[in-house]
Amino acid sequence: MRVDVREKEWAVLMRAGNAGDAGSYQQLLRQLSPVLRALARRGLVRAGMADADAEDVVQETLLAIHLKRQTWDADAPIGPWLFAIARHKLIDALRRRGRRIDLPIDDFAEILSSGENEPSSVAADVNRHLGCLPAGQRSVVQVIAVDGASIDEAASRLSLSKGAVRVALHRGLAALAAKFRETEA
Amino acid sequence: MKTGDLIRALAADSEIRLRPPGQALVLALIPGVAIALGLFVAVFGLRPQIVALLGEPRLLFKLCLAAVLIGLSGALVLRLVRPGADVRSAALLLAVAPALLAAACLAEIFAVPSNEWGQRLLGANALFCLKSIPFLSAAPLVAIVLALRNGAPEHPALAGAGAGLFAGAIGAAFYAAHCPDDSPLFVAAWYTLAIAIVTVIGAVAGARLLRW
Numbered sequence: 157m158r159v160d161v162r163e164k165e166w167a168v169l170m171r172a173g174n175a176g177d178a179g180s181y182q183q184l185l186r187q188l189s190p191v192l193r194a195l196a197r198r199g200l201v202r203a204g205m206a207d208a209d210a211e212d213v214v215q216e217t218l219l220a221i222h223l224k225r226q227t228w229d230a231d232a233p234i235g236p237w238l239f240a241i242a243r244h245k246l247i248d249a250l251r252r253r254g255r256r257i258d259l260p261i262d263d264f265a266e267i268l269s270s271g272e273n274e275p276s277s278v279a280a281d282v283n284r285h286l287g288c289l290p291a292g293q294r295s296v297v298q299v300i301a302v303d304g305a306s307i308d309e310a311a312s313r314l315s316l317s318k319g320a321v322r323v324a325l326h327r328g329l330a331a332l333a334a335k336f337r338e339t340e341a
Numbered sequence: 342m343k344t345g346d347l348i349r350a351l352a353a354d355s356e357i358r359l360r361p362p363g364q365a366l367v368l369a370l371i372p373g374v375a376i377a378l379g380l381f382v383a384v385f386g387l388r389p390q391i392v393a394l395l396g397e398p399r400l401l402f403k404l405c406l407a408a409v410l411i412g413l414s415g416a417l418v419l420r421l422v423r424p425g426a427d428v429r430s431a432a433l434l435l436a437v438a439p440a441l442l443a444a445a446c447l448a449e450i451f452a453v454p455s456n457e458w459g460q461r462l463l464g465a466n467a468l469f470c471l472k473s474i475p476f477l478s479a480a481p482l483v484a485i486v487l488a489l490r491n492g493a494p495e496h497p498a499l500a501g502a503g504a505g506l507f508a509g510a511i512g513a514a515f516y517a518a519h520c521p522d523d524s525p526l527f528v529a530a531w532y533t534l535a536i537a538i539v540t541v542i543g544a545v546a547g548a549r550l551l552r553w
Contacts, residue, residue: 173355176355176356178352178353178355178356179352181351181352181355182348182349182351182352182355185348185351185352186345186348189344189345189348211344214344215342215344215347218344218347218348218351219347219351220493220553222351222354222355223553224424224492224493224553225355225359226359226360226361226362226491227361227362227422227423227424227491227492227493228423229361229423229426232423232425232426235425236424236425237423237424237425237426238425239425240424240425240495241424241425241493244424244493244495274343274344274345281342281344282342282347283342286342297350300349300350300353301342301346301347301349301350302342302346304346304349306353307353307356322354322356322357325350325353325354326354326357329350329351329354333553337552337553
């Protein structure tokens with residue numbers, strides 16, 4: 157039952173996010189991270205790999221959830237949608253690392269451990285792809301992500317229009333997702 | 342970069358509204374089908390007296406079958422690009438099209454003496470049909486695959502095959518309005534083969550273009 161309640165809450169947050177409430181959307185992604193982390197760790201361990209790469213998989217999965225958020229049908233349960241994306245990205249990551257595994261049919265119901273904290277140091281993460289972005293996109297992504305600037309603050313700090321910041325941020329994030337796909341880890 | 346930092350950037354980007362797959366597909370199909378229609382008018386043209394012939398059951402069946410296949414394959418394609426969606430029921434429903442065609446073939450075999458079967462099967466335009474349906478499907482296929490790049494297919498090649506089937510059905514509907522071979526036997530042999538060609542092309546394209 158607990159899982160059911162949790163997924164309903166995610167669906168509420170996602171609907172609010174899709175309606176333009178960035179705060180709810182951020183809250184959703186923060187709630188998802190520990191669950192995705194537990195899922196990634198378990199998948200890596202099952203494939204006989206170190207779970208130090210888990211954070212890399214978590215970040216790639218969050219990017220995919222974000223960039224494909226329009227493929228969730230707001231009337232459908234959100235759990236199967238999230239799990240399908242997480243599984244797809246995990247299989248992808250394992251394949252790039254030279255492992256082919258068939259993940260057993262699982263779902264979020266088995267992933268209850270929400271106490272998984274972000275590790276303080278990780279083997280690989282989205283940073284290694286930042287350098288590949290065009291300078292304009294890179295600085296916008298960095299100012300907003302690392303320095304915590306809003307769109308408005310980023311615009312004034314980088315002397316750009318708000319529209320230009322939005323476009324650079326969106327393109328930058330899409331490019332990061334593409335870099336994950338291209339690299340052989 | 343900390344995962345929390347990445348999340349902040351994602352939230353800042355959430356104001357951009359993305360198009361749901363159904364909407365993206367319809368928007369892409371408008372120019373795709375318009376180009377196919379233009380090519381149809383320029384190269385093929387409607388069959389003479391088609392309106393008068395609409396009472397002819399074989400012609401009517403051929404057109405309705407193409408319409409059924411368009412609807413079913415379109416619904417399947419949309420399921421294929423939504424992670425976690427129920428693909429199985431849409432795929433099973435797709436079997437309605439070959440079942441209808443098999444029933445029509447059976448009816449044709451009873452309605453027509455056996456010495457005419459071969460001629461009905463081969464028709465007058467078999468090779469032309471094989472070339473024309475993929476030709477008319479090309480622009481819709483490009484449009485559909487481009488639209489599906491917005492989606493998130495768990496199996497890119499399969500989603501591409503679905504796109505090929507959908508585009509093949511659209512091409513077949515156009516061609517059906519031109520071709521004088523109306524026998525279900527002809528449709529079963531040549532339309533099926535032509536649509537299969539488009540489906541394979543779609544699968545190959547999907548495997549490359551629909552990864553995400």
